[in-house]
Amino acid sequence: MSKWLLVDGYNMAFRAFYGMPELTRADGFPTGALHGWVKTMWRLQDQEKPDAMLVFFDLGGSQDRLALHPEYKAQRKETPEPLEKQIPVIKDLTRAMGLVGVELDGVESDDLVASQARALANAGHDVLIVSADKDFAQCVDERIKILLPPPTANPKLGWRVLDAAGVVEKFGVAPALIAEYLALIGDTSDNIPGINGVGPKTAVKWFQEFKSLEGIIANAGQLKPERFREAVAQQADTLRRNLKLTTLRTESPLPHVGPGEPAAAKIFTLLESLEMKSSLAEAKERYSGQTELF
Numbered sequence: 289m290s291k292w293l294l295v296d297g298y299n300m301a302f303r304a305f306y307g308m309p310e311l312t313r314a315d316g317f318p319t320g321a322l323h324g325w326v327k328t329m330w331r332l333q334d335q336e337k338p339d340a341m342l343v344f345f346d347l348g349g350s351q352d353r354l355a356l357h358p359e360y361k362a363q364r365k366e367t368p369e370p371l372e373k374q375i376p377v378i379k380d381l382t383r384a385m386g387l388v389g390v391e392l393d394g395v396e397s398d399d400l401v402a403s404q405a406r407a408l409a410n411a412g413h414d415v416l417i418v419s420a421d422k423d424f425a426q427c428v429d430e431r432i433k434i435l436l437p438p439p440t441a442n443p444k445l446g447w448r449v450l451d452a453a454g455v456v457e458k459f460g461v462a463p464a465l466i467a468e469y470l471a472l473i474g475d476t477s478d479n480i481p482g483i484n485g486v487g488p489k490t491a492v493k494w495f496q497e498f499k500s501l502e503g504i505i506a507n508a509g510q511l512k513p514e515r516f517r518e519a520v521a522q523q524a525d526t527l528r529r530n531l532k533l534t535t536l537r538t539e540s541p542l543p544h545v546g547p548g549e550p551a552a553a554k555i556f557t558l559l560e561s562l563e564m565k566s567s568l569a570e571a572k573e574r575y576s577g578q579t580e581l582f
Contacts, residue, residue: 289412290339293332293435294401296419297345297389301378303420303437304328305371313563318370325378326559326567329385330574335447336416336435340547342404343382344390344397345375351394353533360533363479381558386550392542398423403540405432416449423475425455426466426536460492468501471530480533481526483519490516501531550575 304324311320333341353360367375382389390400398421405415409431416435417424424434434450452463461469472491474482494511498504504511505528508521520527552575559568 289414291336291414292408292416293336293338293341294405294415294417295329295332295341295343295387296401296417296421296424297343297378297382297397299419299421300328300343300437301325301371301375303440305368305374306440310370317562318374319562319564321371321374322377322381322562323564323567326381326385326564326571329382329387330570332418332435338416342388342390342545342547344401344404345379346397347391347393347395350396350399353396356529356532357480359479361478363476377558377562381555383548384551384554384558386548388545388548390542390545395541399537400540400542402427402536403538403542404545406538407540407544422459423466423470423478423534423536425450425459426463426534428452428455428463460488461495465495465500467535468531469495470534471501471527472504474530475534478533480530482530483516483523483527485519486516501527552576 301321305321308320308324310318311323312318329341329343332338350360366372379389390404391397392400401417401419401424405417405427408415409429413431415432417427417432418435418437420437420439428434428450429452436448436450438444438446450458455461455463455466459466459469469488469491470480470482472482472494473486473488474480490513494504498507505520505524508517508524511517511520552571555571555575556568559571
């Protein structure tokens with residue numbers, strides 16, 4: 289049995305970008321996110337001491353979800369240009385650090401993470417999904433947990449592990465119902481419309497009474513408040529479509545991805561070229577014993 293960390297790459301890259309000042313190399317190339325990224329990856333390794341760590345990135349849109357809902361994620365803003373410039377280097381650093389960068393065109397990284405987590409859990413390994421994305425709450429079970437980064441509004445809370453009991457405490461429903469819960473209330477971050485006016489408290493009450501999304505639809509005529517009865521009945525097909533959008537895929541077209549090994553010389557070269565002097569000094573301490581391998 290091993291401990292694996294599966295990192296939501298873009299989620300962490302955005303956090304690194306917004307959590308650091310606007311640092312640049314002498315020629316003006318932005319490096320703030322790169323500084324934050326390297327420090328975050330090292331902190332995760334030191335704090336969690338995983339046997340293996342994989343980082344997942346998005347390459348393109350989710351083709352199956354876009355076919356169901358062309359407006360899926362359409363409201364999202366473009367990645368800030370300074371961060372866009374740093375993403376390829378973040379990927380280079382990730383691979384050089386031996387963390388493996390996993391990506392597949394047309395398949396969302398969330399699905400790749402979910403499928404890898406499920407395969408590892410089925411094989412008897414323990415998994416921590418590193419992300420602030422609430423969608424991953426549906427993956428949580430005895431072997432799979434979420435490692436939540438410190439909230440931007442309250443960083444003193446630090447990194448927190450979300451287990452099944454934590455999911456219930458946070459959302460009011462068990463992990464197995466998270467996708468159905470999001471289908472009902474909607475998910476503004478993914479541009480998925482729920483039943484207008486139905487919020488978390490109402491949704492939780494309905495799930496407690498009727499057990500599932502299909503149970504809620506089947507009992508639309510008994511829902512309280514009464515003003516939602518007609519909307520739920522009329523939008524039953526939309527709710528079922530939403531469920532297909534909110535459910536993460538646990539069968540991946542990718543084969544099992546194994547752990548990588550750090551390439552010390554490449555890390556040193558990259559950090560030196562980026563003029564990241566303090567990170568280079570730390571990297572030489574961390575990887576000095578592996579220099580001769582590369």
